[in-house]
Amino acid sequence: MRHQTAVQLPRGRPRSFDTEAAVERAMGVFWSRGYHATALPDLLRATKLSRGSLYAAFGDKHSLFLRALDRYVADALTRMDIELDPRREPVDGLRAYLAGYVDRTSGANGRRGCLLVATAMELAGRDAEVDRRIGSFFKAMEARVADAFSRAKAAGKLADGVEPLSAARILVCFVEGLRVVGKTAPTRITSQATVDALLDRFIR
């Protein structure tokens, strides 16, 4: 008979909504409209919470926004860790990574934009919490891409004179630029062709 270490539940009515799901829904709104353009009623509608519940759970609009941003960043990094997995062939990984950006910057996805880029342009330099998140995200992205390029170089797959870290910085700027251009000129075919042309400059 197993010893019951059952957690002592609190006495009253239990929480009936999923906090993470609410963050995700809020993220969707901030993502589509940006921070300033998102009003509280938008968030209440999306999360299906009452004003009281939302403020009790998250404090204020800004805190909820940071949670949404954290979620967005975590999702992006998880994705990259899969695409650029060290056990995978590095050039294939880079292709997958870039293909993801083509997908996210084409058509309706492109028009929706990128919460991170929008936040960088809207709030960076005026919000220290945001600054830290944006800066560390770009660093993390650069590190992962640079690592993939390093492995590709070790495998003799890189063109002469390509330096992994430089190439990674180029790619990071390029994909973030894709997100900007994708807001108004979202044609999948040219995006994919442009991505291919860029990668062709780096690989042997």
Add this chain to the structure above:
Amino acid sequence: MRHQTAVQLPRGRPRSFDTEAAVERAMGVFWSRGYHATALPDLLRATKLSRGSLYAAFGDKHSLFLRALDRYVADALTRMDIELDPRREPVDGLRAYLAGYVDRTSGANGRRGCLLVATAMELAGRDAEVDRRIGSFFKAMEARVADAFSRAKAAGKLADGVEPLSAARILVCFVEGLRVVGKTAPTRITSQATVDALLDRFIR
């Protein structure tokens, strides 16, 4: 004795402020804060106009914003027409063009960001007037850069397999990405090195 074709002046007190200068000052505010975060008092302070004068001259906030955006775009295109002047050596032109971006994305300039990119992220897809301006700007930029690459190719300055239009698209995305990354990581030296590394992939 010359015939006097003097313009009949209107009767009352003449306009005493420079409209274009007001647009330029307003542009500065939108540039630093973004559209939504710019409140009317900000614009009044910057333009040194009264509410009445501002509304009489520009109609409303949105119209003034579009005039500011037009001004920003015109300035950018003028700059490019100088940097990428056809009478100039094309590779030098491309270097000058990229050097301009390094300058504008480093340090304080970088932190200030870019009105066009910020507007694209904040308003594109929700404001048809903005959409048209952003889209046509990117097209114009791409065309000018592609032209420079074409001339470089004709002069035998391009590496094997570099296609001018593809290269131009890559550069456009790259420089817009520089603006994004420059919002939080504005180090001139690495930016310049990254730019050099990219251009080295294209030129012979």
Add this chain to the structure above:
DNA sequence: CGATATATAGACCAAGTGGTCTTTAATTAC
């Protein structure tokens, strides 16, 4: 049951929003 805890709905708040309008002063032409 009663105690506890949480949810919702919505009233309420001060401050800010973009925008209008009136008053008054200034500057020109006639």
Add this chain to the structure above:
DNA sequence: GTAATTAAAGACCACTTGGTCTATATATCG
């Protein structure tokens, strides 16, 4: 001078903003 035109100052407007708080219903415990 007078008429005309414009500028600035600021009162004023309806509406929205983020945020608080109260009342009430609901759900879980002992």
